[in-house]
Amino acid sequence: MGKPIKSVTIVGGGTAGWLTAALLQAFGRAQSKDAKPLQINVIESPDIPTVGVGEATTPGIVRTLQNAGLSEKEFFKRCNASFKLGVSFDGWNVDAKGKPISYINPFVKAPNIRGIEIANYFAKFGAGDQDYVGSYAITNDLVRGLKGPRTLGSKEYDQSTGFAYHLDAGRFAGLLTEHCKARGVRHIAENVLEVKQDESGNISELILDKTGSHAVELVIDCTGFRGLIINQVLKEPFIDYSKYLANDRAMAVQIKHKDQTKIEPVTRSTALGAGWSWRVPLYNRIGTGYVYSSAHRTDDEARDEFLAHLGNPEGAEPRIIPMRIGRNRNAWVKNCVAIGLSGGFIEPLESTAIYMIDLAVRWLLTYFPEADYADPLRDRYNKLVDNLYNEVRDFICVHYRLGNRTDSQYWIDAREELELPDGLAENLELWRYNLPSYYDVPFNTIFDAQVYAAVLMGKQVYKTGYAKGNIGAGLNLDQKLWREAHKQIRQNNLARAQRAADHRTLLAELRG
Ligand SMILES: Cc1cc2nc3c(=O)[nH]c(=O)nc-3n(C[C@H](O)[C@H](O)[C@H](O)COP(=O)(O)OP(=O)(O)OC[C@H]3O[C@@H](n4cnc5c(N)ncnc54)[C@H](O)[C@@H]3O)c2cc1C
Incomplete structure (x- = not known):
């Protein structure tokens, strides 16, 4: 047995560094005999800026904030x-x-x-003028009506309708910093x-520019794309995913709402000529950007195309962000x-990175080492992280492989030239x-079969020549039963959407 680890040093003060600190602080085991909690240190450069993007999330963020002990209301207000x-x-895609x-x-x-997934009924019988998602979910109705997922006066963190958040990345790191510091x-x-x-090759000491030597036990490298410790010092090889995913650059800019009273409760991803543009509406502004392939656009070409897509907003100066796509071997x-x-990082199409940070910390706590760093703990952790990156990569690849646009070389290459994982x-x-x-x-952690079905149906692949067989051939599907069930679901969704609060009004209430 090794000695208990008493302290963790996190290098980096972006979303990864502070979220790791918050979750370790909330769950960190007392390992020493005197049962003191883990001492957590965050070393953050005052000179090197954070990446400054990462403003859309997945539903897992709700549990993250709750478990970290944050108030939802404070989060809404502080992070816009x-x-x-x-x-x-x-x-x-085109129909x-x-x-x-x-x-x-x-x-x-x-x-x-x-007991039969609704997707089978939809594939066989359709649902009138509703698309697949409209056939079962309230989401289209809420988005169309600019509504939030709740009624006014709902409890904090009420999750009766599934949601995630859009947040201001800089303010989020600031809120986490304050929260963590107040907790030691x-x-x-x-x-x-x-x-x-x-x-033995373990990291033993960090030399800091003002105070000099800082001895470490367990170190968390949260230094962003530079991988200061994992890549530069420990020389862990980086597994590049460029043969699967073409986009290697992004540009980001913040713009004003055209109408401050209309805030869409959805992230938009719009296909452009050599990639796609994100649009994340916050309470006070919109975060937007273009993720593109440098093999198909120079930065200048991409900038022109992106600004034209935005309607050439006055004073908009997008910032270029080179992206390293892939993951470390371990x-x-x-x-x-x-x-x-x-x-590692996989392009932000499904906004998974913050959730991957959350999962990484939970897995680290599950397989938390003692000072002998037993191989089985490390091996299992690495296996889970590898699987997660591959899961996200695969899901993102589907969006490109099943695209059917023929109007630009980028979309043709994305479909025909990129490799598919086995x-x-x-x-x-x-x-x-x-x-x-x-x-x-x-074994998927984030993207289950239902989510895959939503993308396949959303892209209308079964109406545009993808199927080679009769989908759901062995199932005895009763059309009358489906019609009745669908009618019930629609009525219920319409009534709930009617009751749901206007998005902006709901945000105003949450902000106090
Ligand atoms: C274009 C783009 C869009 C994205 N969109 C999303 C999204 O919608 N949703 C999502 O979940 N994620 C998204 N992400 C990912 C998300 O931005 C990151 O996962 C998240 O911000 C965490 O970044 P980080 O903390 O790892 O790195 P960074 O923000 O780069 O932070 C690195 C930190 O390390 C510090 N540091 C570096 N070197 C030193 C040193 N020598 N000494 C001390 N400190 C040092 C820096 O000061 C900084 O504090 C996106 C990423 C990109 C590139």
Whole structure:
């Protein structure tokens, strides 16, 4: 047995650093005999800025904030947060007549009818003028009506309708900093100049620019794309995903709301000529950007295209962000665990990165080491993190592989030139004959079969030549039963949407 670890040092004060600190502080085990909680230190450079983006989240964020002990109301006010009910994919595919499709990937679970997933009924019988999501979820109605997921006066964190948040990344890190410091996390605003290793290769000491030597036990590398410790010092190889995903650059800018009273409760992802543009509406402004492939656009070309897409807003000067897409071979090496952008990054199409930070910290706590850093703990942690990156990569690949645009070389290359990971290639062949089922992606943490079905149906692949078999051939589907069930679901959703509060009014109430 090793000695108990008494302190954790986090290098980096972006969302990854402070979220890691907040969750470690909330759950960190008392390992010493005197049962003192873990001492958590965050070393943050006062000179190196954070990446400054990362403003859309997944529903897991609700549990993150609750578990970290944050008040939802304070979060809304401090982070200019808004609700996100899903992602609207605009212009990623065209329908059978060549018209661009817009569909939402919602945060609402699809019900089943007598044990059969609703997607099977929809694929066979359709649902009148509703698209697949409209056939079961309230999301389209709420988004169309600019409504939030709740009524006025609801309880904090009420989750009767699934949602995530949009947040101001800089303010979020600020709120977490304050929250952590008030709970005993030590904040060291200094630059790490040098990283020293002991004879076994473990990180033993950090040399800081003002106070000099800082001895460490367990170190968390949250230094962003530079991977200061994991890559530069420990030399862990980076596994590049560019053969699967083409986008390697982004540009970001903040713009004003055209009408401050109309705040969409959805993240928009609009397909452009060489990638896609995100639009994240916060309470006070909109965060937007263009994720693109440098093989298909220079920065100048991308900037022109992006600004034209925005309607050339006055004074908008997008900031270029080069992206390192892929993951480290291992996230945990020796006594260092890389969390956040230092560990890896997959383009932000599904806004998963913040949730991946949350999961990484929970897994670290589950497999928390003693000072001997036992291999089985590290191996299991690394396996989970690898699987998670591959899961997210695969899901993102589907958006491109099943795109059917032919109007730009980028979309043709994204569909025809990029490689598919093996497991995904097998599933995509299978789904020509059958809808995604639980058994096809049984170990997925974020993207289950229902979410895959929502994307396939949203893209209308079964109406545009993808199917090779009769979908759901073996199921005895009763059309009358479906019609009645669908009618009931619609009525219920319309009534709930009617009662839901206007999004902006709800935000104003939450902000006090
Ligand atoms: C274009 C783009 C869009 C994104 N959109 C989303 C999204 O919608 N949703 C989502 O969940 N995620 C998104 N992400 C990812 C998200 O931004 C990051 O996961 C998140 O911000 C965490 O970043 P980080 O803390 O790992 O790195 P950073 O923000 O880069 O922070 C690095 C920290 O390390 C410190 N540091 C570096 N070197 C030293 C040193 N020598 N000494 C001391 N400190 C040092 C810096 O000062 C800084 O505090 C996006 C990313 C990109 C690139």
